[in-house]
Amino acid sequence: MKDFTRLVDLASERLGGRVLLASDEFFAPKENLLKATPPLLIEGKYTSHGKWMDGWETRRRRTPGYDWCIIRLGLPGFVRGVVVDTGHFKGNYPEQCFVEACTLEGPKQERRLLKNCATDWVELLPQSALKGDSENLFAVTNLQRFTHLRLKIYPDGGVARFRVFGQVVPDHRRLFVRRREIDLAAVESGGCVISSSDEFFGSPLNLLLPGRGKNMGDGWETRRRRGPGHDWVIIKLGSPGVILRIEVDTTHFKGNFPESCFIEGVDFKSGELDATPDTQWKEILPRTRLRANARHYFHKQLQDAGKVSHVRFHIYPDGGVSRLRIFGVPAVTPESRLVWLNSLSVARAQSALLDCCGSRAWVQQMVAARPFATVAQMVEAADRIWAGLSPNDWLQAFRRHPPIGGNKLAQKQSSKARRWSAKEQSNVQKTSPEMWPVLGAANAAYRARFGYIFIVCATGKTTEEMLALLKQRLANDPGSELRIAAEEQRKITRLRIERLLES
Template structure:
């Protein structure tokens, strides 16, 4: 499995990604490309245009050419890889696909994005696809992009498009502003590197925008039957000084942790195994503190060490679910 799939999805609808234009969406809408999950298949469900499909699907092409869809990334950034998922598209998936990138900040018009003056840069040459599969392609590019264009050859359906990469963050400007920001937020470049367990809910949910929609929109571990506790390690979007912490157990009523703690470190380590241990020099930020159900918990005066830190380790005792973790602080001035 490619390492890039552990990076955030820059195009996801939940972080503001939008499918802004497509040359054809006869059978299924382009907006489906950016929705959560891998799509579902409902036997016997039809629309006035044919079989209902949970993805983007174009009509059968009877003339030369290909189909395409332009996506505005919810978070501009460096693209490290893409997942062109043809889940449930078995006899109607495209033969090949390609990807291009464009850097055009703001909200340019559709005409500006698809017109002849748009300077699209190839990121992935036409590449063979498999039906009913996650088709993973690494991308070799260090430039930040605001938009991507997925082209399919000659036509067909794609369930989901995931654009994995690193969020572009203007650290110098944030440091000069001295304002409080959520250092852990995915929009600020925060990344959950790993967790002890995520049986019921993904680790990445913890740093997503807004409050959780439901219990499935948080990080939840299985029931612990022995000693110990659960944890995750989070790389902050920038080196920062912690001022306030929010632990939100929204929707977790009978399965919230009894308590939680937070530690911080400043390190250049990249190995999760090393970071999960004590070699990174963890300092106590928030001592083990009791939590309640379905509630936002705020901590300020209780903070023991403020950093600057590059990483935090969040522990929950003994197990359970947390919907969001916010680490509010000031970005430290780059050296």
């Protein structure tokens, strides 16, 4: 990304970020690292340990090694870049830094981490040179969802601020719980600003922050407009959804609040949002007058725009707004589930994809191919990777299926995969009793000839149809039959990917 600093600071103390542990903090405490304010310099101020510094500063190291601190992100997500700010540290800044990250599932894993610092750390930034009294910016390319980071400094010294900019990826298991109403635009839900007309006095990202605005500087404020027109901001919702309520908060804006506002939405699929015709945007809140220093609630005034993925908030003609809340019920879509799949740790993604296809090689390559921009891209990757596997990889996938009409497997399935298998073979359960011995004998004959179970995409097929296909394929030579079975597995995998992204 050209300017990752326009994204959310995932580690900000305002969002709940916290420095949990540090190897040393003799001169200045670790908590200073995540302050939202720029670092200060107070000439002549000293403590019992030495010069007062607005940052994290360790003692001088007399042995080989490095200092480090572990940070819990306020909001988990994809890290796009980090800023190691050595502001006011001139003769005492570290020569180099290194950043790694991990994904933890709950307090128990965090306690284990703090006890021995051992976990599956993933490198985000290799050991890199730092400049003193500077904002050192480093882009990050890893697109896994992370919850914790470890900053290492070599060999010692001080860092004023540490920023972790990225895209919030909430836990979708909680986001979609019981289809409850949430603030779809909030940063904690994954909402983000796409673009705006102006942000001279205050960032539009402030509109989406948790809590009430602290002051006039803690909102979105545009410059004074001297010509025709008005200001606007486009917000991508954390999840598409149906909007039920809206709050527009002009708290602290008294002589500079907008005269009125207008809100519209669109369910955007793909392509360039800027190229979306205005005719596709649907009115949600008609142009409505606003008051100074007030919270405005809208419910009955809202128009039904259906499912919306983006909103465009217009203010007339200019001015400042503290917060914008877009309340609604998130829609579980394949696209939102794809974000979830992209965000999973390697282990959890492998477990999810193993339900779709039992080949370990296929699973590993699919996990490595993330993130997928669209469902179509994921399906294309699944087909391409499957076609490039070896016959042994195909056979491994076959072993995770029960035979037609049976339930014995060469390899175990998860409970989800068992449910999918049962659904795929649901027509077999309607088979008349006299057909079961015939089906069993045909399955045995197939296995005896080819060495593996009969693989067929059973969805929508009757027992009689599958039995006819089995008998027909018994005449094939082993090479041809293996390729046919592999094609049937490809069809099964496609259907299971659809189920994975719908469940």
